[in-house]
Amino acid sequence: MELIRIRGVEKQYKNGVTALCNLNLSIKKGDFVFVIGASGSGKSTLIKLLHREERPNKGQIIIGGIDVAKLKNGKVYKLRRKLGVVFQDFKLLPRLTVFENVAFALEIFGLPKDEIRDKTIKALELVGLKNKAKQFPNQLSGGEQQRVAIARAIVNGPKLLLCDEPTGNLDPDTSFGIMKVLEVINNMGTTVVMATHDKEIVDRMKKRVILLDEGKLIKDYAKGTYSNEVA
């Protein structure tokens, strides 16, 4: 079943830079998709369009029945509640503990306290950080911080997880740990779309790979590797 459908999408920033042009893409439910390409190829723009941080100038983006391109500013939360986003810079709140950072995403729904606690602990267990729940983000390593961010992104059980260079700041071993977590999440049924330029990871995972170059879709391989795409 199709989860994301992108038709004829164009994105031009106000400064005149064209980030994406005439992009067509379909992503099935439960897929794990890498979006690769050089800097400025439009990877991050694609992720931003998918969680409606940016709006396309042209075209249609449908995620789980929501017309993302037409979503009004005041209704963006309806989309965001159905997906999780993970960034290169983690975006954790430094004054909240690990537990509070993750619970933050549930508290806005007004769930009962017990439910928030149970779900938060479950998410922390999944990323292997249950024992660090009471620590603050600056007491953790980069990899651990990214796990917290992933836990926050999946704590309300989204259908889709978007990752924008989640391993960009991490060393190879740590990065691979993160990928294992993402794979587990994917195996549980969550669709994962990840923008990256980390060759090793893409080669090792053998997942669907989408190559962008100057805003155009160049190649789309079912079980691709980074090396043969770029070379």
Place this chain on the structure above:
Amino acid sequence: MIGRDIRDAIKSVFRNFSLSMASISCISITLILVGLAILSSYNVDHFTKLIEQDFSVFVYLDKDITDEEIAIVEEELKKNNNIVQYDFDSKEEIAQSMMETSDVLRNIMEKWEEDENPLNDVFRLKLKDIREVKTTAQKLEKMDNVSLVDYGEKIVNNFIIAFDVIEKILIIVVLLFIVVTAFLIANTIKLAIFSRRREIEIMRLVGASNFNIELPFIVEGLILGIFGSIIPIIIVIYGYFSFYIKYDGQFFSPFMRLVVPEPFVYIVSLILVSIGIIVGMMGSLRAVRKYLKI
């Protein structure tokens, strides 16, 4: 949900203590000035009302006036829009009341024959707007059978006009202060929110609706408004009470009687806390809206 927002807002007030203090003192200073302005403008208005209450215009009628002619004058008075009330004192009634005031007068006046009474019949008028007294008096003087129109001290009228000017200036000052505070608070809270724009960004990212995000900030503005009005209210209540007691309820002269403190100061306090809350909430909302366009 609301409970959590209130808890978070209080936490945030203390967490951003220095900025909160800046907002609170900003609100406090303005509310003190606004409070003083309200107290004085209301008192000035009160002086005016008191003077107006005591103020009467006397219309002296011609000596040889008949009852029919009196009725005609009365009709004319009824038609005048600026006259809210009139009483008729016949010369006999006036003579009677004068005789009651002293025995000397009685001895003289008792000897008068029926048509020897040198007094005039009088209409006592209360005016709607005593600022118009001059034109009204001129109009009355032109009427038939009216010999003289008198309205006490002319200086009273000048006082009223002066009070009017003072009151208008004070009202402008109050409004100006409120507008300035609203801006100051919006800016202070903008600073406070600027340091929390990351929090707002993340809230939006994890699916908080705009209202979810605004609510704690609105509550925070409300709390700042309440905290900011505490000192002004204390100053207004204690200040006015001690002022009232010190000057014995009047301002320099007996005809400038001060407004009785109770419940006046409590109403002013209520006004101040309302202004504080509204200004705090509006400022907060204005500032947070800026960051909701992601």
